[in-house]
Amino acid sequence: MKDDAVVGFWRGLGLPGLIDVHTHFMPERVLAKVWAYFDAPGPLVGRHWPIAYRHAEGERLAVLRGFGVRAFTSMIYPHKPGMAAWLNGWAADFAARTPDCLHTATFFPEPGAGRCVRDALDAGARIFKAHVQVGAYDPGDPLLDEVWGTLADTRTPVVVHCGSGPVPGKHTGPAPVARLLARHPALRLVIAHMGMPEYADFLDLAGRYEGVHLDTTMAFTDFAERAAPFPVAERARLTALGDRILFGSDFPNIPYGYGHALEALTGLGQDEAWLRGVCHDNAARLFGL
Known part of the structure; x- marks a missing residue:
């Protein structure tokens, strides 16, 4: 699916637009470093990864809105102590001037982390990002x-x-998350990238804990399938857990067009009700949109 077909995709499903729970907006100097890391590629990337939407912030916002994305996030994440509060301050300002962004915050294991999270919630944060791999x-x-x-x-x-x-x-992997959920079973975790490549294990956790959701970020795309194919045998569980799967794109840090992520979903053999839930309704319910 080419990008100019995205609007027709969601209109054809009878949706008012898309909700993308996994997009990256962050301070420009931080984003520049992230892009440089992908360009290298760094050891946490492991392969050639061209950035498809390498634009200034205003143009990136215009592109997302042009796709009909009516709500999105500003996924930020620290890689060392002392960054989380600063990133949260930036994200609060970004959300204040970007009303279609779900106010996003983050944290890091450091003294005062609990207070940092409470401060972010008091400031209006509606979703958090934790990056176990990078952190x-x-x-x-x-x-x-x-x-x-x-x-x-x-x-x-x-x-x-x-x-x-x-x-x-x-x-990384399912074991640390399983231990976390055993201690805090009420957590609303959204497992990024469907838990790639441990798809089955994270589907197991979603089946065990009603607060566990999964986002589709990069999963099922040609790029991901070459390295970590989603098991065909697990596709039936996508149907069973359809109300807890959320569309995510990783925009702008994707090595293909935005439309391809949606096209990949249509190739899973799910019906239109499933697609409506994943692309909009499930997130709308989760965030009260």
């Missing part, structure tokens, strides 16, 4: 006990990059 931390780190407790109590969704794709990390 190189165990989600069960005791420094995060208060964080997870607060997020569970407030039922605030957290997008977690915890699968071992594109390159495994010390704390």
Whole structure:
């Protein structure tokens, strides 16, 4: 699907637009470093990864809105102590001047992490991002006990990059998340990238915990299928868990056109009701949109 067909896609489903729960807007100097890392490519990328939408912030916003994306996120994530509060301040300002962005925040295992999360919630944060691979931390780190407790109590969704794709990390994989959920079963975790490549294990967790969702970010695309194909045997579970799967794109940091992510979903053999839920309705319900 070419990008100019995106609007026709969601209109054909009878939707008012798309909701994309996994898009990246961050301070320009941070984004520039992220793009440079992809350009290298760095050891956490592992393959050639051209950025498809390398535009200034205003143009990126215009592109998303032109696709008919009516709500999106500003996925930010720290890779060291001392960054989270600063990123959250930027994201609060971005959300204030970008009303179609779901106010996003983040955290890191460091002293004061609990207070940082409470401050972000008080400022209006509606979704958090945790990047276990880039942050190189165990989600069960005791420094995060208060964080997870607060997020569970407030039922605030957290997008977690915890699968071992594109390159495994010390704390990636389903086991650390399973231990976390055993302690905080009420958490609303959104497993980024469908848990790639440990798809089946994360589907298991979604089947066990009603608060666990999965986002489709990069999953099922030609780019992802070459490295980490989704098991055909697990497709039936996509139907069973259809009300907890959310569309995500990784815009702008994707190596293909935005329309291809939607086209990949249409190739899964699911019906239009499933597509409507994934592309809009499930996220609308989760965030009260």
